[in-house]
Amino acid sequence: MNAPFNDSTITTDDTDETVLPDSLVRQLPLIARLSLEEKVRLLTGETAFTLPGADSIGLAPMAFSDGPTGVRGLKFAGGEPVALFPNATLISGSWDDDIAREVGEMLSDEARRQDIHVVLGPTVNLHRSPLGGRLFEAYSEDPYLTGRTASAYVSGMQARGTAACLKHLVANESETLRNFVDSRVTERTLREVYLLPFEMAAEDAGAWSMMAAYNDINGVTATEHREIQQDIVKREWGWDGLIMSDWFAVKRTVASANGGLDLVMPGPDGPWGDLLVAAVRRGEVPEATVDEHLARLLLLAERTGALNAVTAGEGPWPAPDSDLRREQLRRIATRGMVLVKNNENVLPLDAPDALALFGRHAYETQGMGGGSAQVNPPHLTSIADALTARLGDRLTVVDGVDVRTRPVPADPTFVSDPVTGEPGVRVTYLAADGSELLSRHEDGTTITIGWDDDFTEEPAAVTFTARLNNQEGPVRLGGIAAGTWTVSAETGAVQRHELPITGYDPAEAMLRPPSCVAAFNLPAHALVTARLDIAGVDWAAMFAANPALDIAEESHLLATGSFGSVALVAEQRTTTDDEALADAERAARAADTAVVVVGLTEEDETEAVDKSTLALPGRQDELVRRVAAAAEHTVVVVNAATPILMPWLDDVDAVLVAGLPGQEAGDAVADVLTGRAEPTGRLVTSYPRADGQTPAWAVTPGEDLAVRYTEGPSIGYRGHHASTAPEPLFWFGQGLGYGSWDYVGATLVSGGRAPVVQVELANTGSRTSRETVQVYFQPVDAAHPVRLVGYTGVLVEPGATAKVEVACDSRLLRCWDEDGRAWRPLGAGELLVARGLGDVRARIHLP
Known part of the structure; x- marks a missing residue:
């Protein structure tokens, strides 16, 4: 047994001392009751998604669950039905802290209903390249929008006693060879862009845990990256939370234990356990380092009610298919949908006499992406069923072309x-x-x-x-x-x-x-x-055959x-693509308005694989063109979370980006199409005009397993604005809604480190509408790209005006000095008041 610590200073290696926050010092007397073997046992999962308890210190077992779009529970597949939420780009697409906070609260209810202590989300990696397969789980291409959305989400979840887990720390923006890829990124870019969302959610929301990624960062595996995990996150930020590994991510015992990682997942096997005990006995890992890891775990247990049986409140909680949940999920989905084109106000549909609906996604509407984000929902409403329920025989529904290349499980x-x-x-x-x-x-x-x-x-x-x-x-x-x-x-x-x-x-x-x-x-x-x-897999032999893999x-x-x-797999189809296209043309000629639903599937938006093109799968582009050529008016609904190419854009009247809307997908889309709800969303990622026309494109590592972030901090709209990539088809922040707006004036009401801009705007449309006022900062120094620094949403009646204040975040008005290894102010520049950078409404000089 170890003697209790008598102060808050512990030595974690031969040359370094760490001063523990008081919240961790409180855990040290409990830790002193445990042997080294008992301590280490608690630092590896007991099963795939659970941690062991310790009766001697009042520690109950803890349970984790994947959670970006729903709290799945402890079974990877076939578990009990749980609520399926709109995907991350619809949450951030609302540009609304209240929506993100409500999502966090609802997810906490879902977790507590299943006795889950930690929900593995939100994902705060960025949309660096639109090819990234897992972008549907992440909020946006912008670090400020991502960090602010995550902070509200985390605040809502943790206020109800469930831990959030920020993931994946860090520079984890692609999936190809994800266990071995080396993200090569400058310190300035890392701090200004990729670490910023983690910093914001740790500082503003006090996130209780983070997850270390699979990849390397500048040659060092994320789970072993002492400079990031220990020096920046824990010491520089003064953060007292726990860093766990992604599942099966830990590669070495000593390097990970000394590198700032606190918990290895899953269990019961892994590189800690007896190997870590032996490393401590040999003096390769200080026992005080183990104590710090365990102190962070016990604090997490204390916060979530697993230590000394503290509870955060009792249920009952709403069922996944309750009227309350259905209303919430439907409303949240509509708030993030983005109307990017609407010629002559074709939308909303005004009681059409004859409406035709086309596309495989109309029947098989996608509510979620693939991989570990998948859940078992109580239902998933299709667009075809929702519109049929409203329009009856005024609606004709026509199946579309194939949208998949791989077979799917039998219905x-x-x-x-x-x-x-x-x-x-x-x-x-x-x-x-x-x-x-x-x-x-x-x-x-x-x-x-x-x-x-x-x-x-x-x-x-x-x-x-x-x-x-x-x-x-x-x-x-x-x-x-x-x-x-x-x-x-x-x-x-x-x-x-x-x-x-x-x-x-x-x-x-x-x-x-x-x-x-x-x-x-x-x-x-x-x-x-x-x-x-x-078939068993001899992973050791596979890796040995490729010595480049670490x-x-x-x-x-x-x-x-x-x-x-x-x-x-069991399926029977009686219609060919050619027949489906011919049927679509005939139905389009007989309709007043045609709605074509196109999109991606979990083949394209999924974990562990990236895309190779932004083109729609199959012959969906041909379907849109042929319907548009035959119909009087054509509306396209995009059932995908990430950018697609739109070679038919000039041929159609309206385009609605619906994302992956969750279990209420069909009803949410129907609400927007028929005008029951306004699509108030704004784009969270720039849409390029063609493959390759983005500041960052390639996601496949080279022979040295490196992906080089050569665009630096100029990802997404930042690079498009600086002309390092062609002008996009649609700008980040763009979105029409069902209103029209006149920006009457914009003034700087306070300066300093965090300026505040007041904007007066008028709703010149015929409907009550929500506007999102965006403020960007363009530094005078051309070495630093434009960046979003603040935004505020407001609901305005038709014909009315409103004054909106937008506070700029000081963390976006600084830059990292790599020579001095410190933050410094960016200096003078211009504040741009905009509806996306493609529609700047006012400019204010900032001295």
Whole structure:
């Protein structure tokens, strides 16, 4: 046992002393009761999403959950239904702190309903390149909008007793080779741009935890990056929270323990445990360093009610499909939608006599992206269903072209369990000798193995058996998972497929597993079986074959085992793309107005893979052009969170960017189209005119595994404004809404380090509307790009005027001096009052 600390100063290595904040000093007497082995045991997860407790100090087990778009719970797939929120770009797209705060409060309720202590979000990485696969989880290309939105979200969540976790620390803007990529970024850019959202949410909202990323930063792995984690975040900012690893991110024992990381996830295996105990015994890691890590963990437990059974309040909390939740989620989604074109006020639709709706996304509206952000919602309303409910036979709905290149899990309504007759499948788990471990009904058609199951013996194979709800004829059957698939039907037809893991991401089998599919000619209501013989992966051998990949013997990447997502593929389609396009043209000619819904899917906006183009998948562009050529008026709804190319923009009358609107997607879009709600959002990312026309584009590392942030701090609109990239199609901050505005005047009402601008504006439209007044700063020194420094939203009646004050954030009026290693004021410049940088309404000199 260790003697209690008698002051707040501890030595964490041979040359350095750290003064702990008082909030951490309070934890030291508890820590002194524990042996080294007991301390270390608490610093690695007990399971995939839980931490162990310690009765001797009153510490209860803690539970974590992924949470950017909903609190999924402890099961990666197949868990209980939970609320599916609008995605991050719709939250930030509202440019409204109250909306972000409300989201945080609602997520806390969802967490507490499931006994979750820590929600793994928000994601405060930036939209550096529009190719980034995980941008739908992150707020914007701008550090100030991101940091301010995150601060409100964190404040709302933590005020109700649930910890937020800022992620991913830091420069984690792409997914390709994400476990090994080296983000090469200058210190100035890192501090002014990529660390700023973390700093804001730590300083303004007191975020209780952060997550260290997979990537390297300037040659040092994020989980080992002492300069960032220890020197900047913990010491310079005086932050008393906990830094956990991303799942399986830790590569070395000593370097991560001494580098400022506090907690390794997941468990129970990993590079700490006995290896860390041994490192302390050898003197490679000071025991006081372990104590600091544990003090931060105990403070997190105290804040979330896991220490000494402190509670943050009792329920009941609203159910995910309650009227209250549905209203909130629907309203939040509409507030972030952005109207980027509206010729002759085609929108909102004014009781059309004949409206035609087109596109696969109208039927299969996307409410969320892929990867760890996915949840199991109680429902997901489609645009087709929502508009049909309102317009009845005045609406014609026409399916569109294919939008995917990979098969998807079978629709549970297309299959039934042959034992129970219920929608879903019969899943049987088999041991290595072929004996049955378990057979059960599944409502869905996707399961996980080796992650959150509780088998005493690891399954060697799994079978799906289902009765199809098919018509006689061709049916596509297959599976999604790594291993050997044997797919058979009662006709005797059999197909076998070998699906290996092909990448170096140990999460590949979970987040983007390989797939197979083949056509079978089947009778109606056919009985089919798909068997997967699970293939183990020798990660050590794979990494050894590629010495460029940075893997240590104790790397957590080697402890991932065999886990993954497994799904049955079964689908039948009777219409070709050519037939769908011809049907669309005929329906468009007969309609007063055509609404075409286009977009991306979780294939494109997902974790662990980046995009290669911003072009819409399949023949969606052709669908828009052919409908627009036939219809009198055409409205396009973009069901995607990130920029797409719009080669048909001049051919259509209106474009609504709807994002990924969550479980109430269809009703939210219908509210906006019919005028029940105004799309008050403003763009959070600049939309380029063509591939490559952005300040930062490439996300694929070179042979040295580096992605170089050569654009420096001039990402997104900053680079477009400086002409380092062509003018965008749509500027960051752009958005029309259903109002029109006259900016009467703008004055500087106070100067100093944090100027305040007063703007008088008039609503010259016919509807009550919300305007977002944006203020940017353009320094005189051309070495420093323009940047957003403040914004304020206001609701104004038609014909009325309002005076709006916008406070500028002093953190955007400074720059980092790399030679002096200190902040200094930017100096003179101009404040730009704008509706996005493509529409500047006033300029104010700032001396």
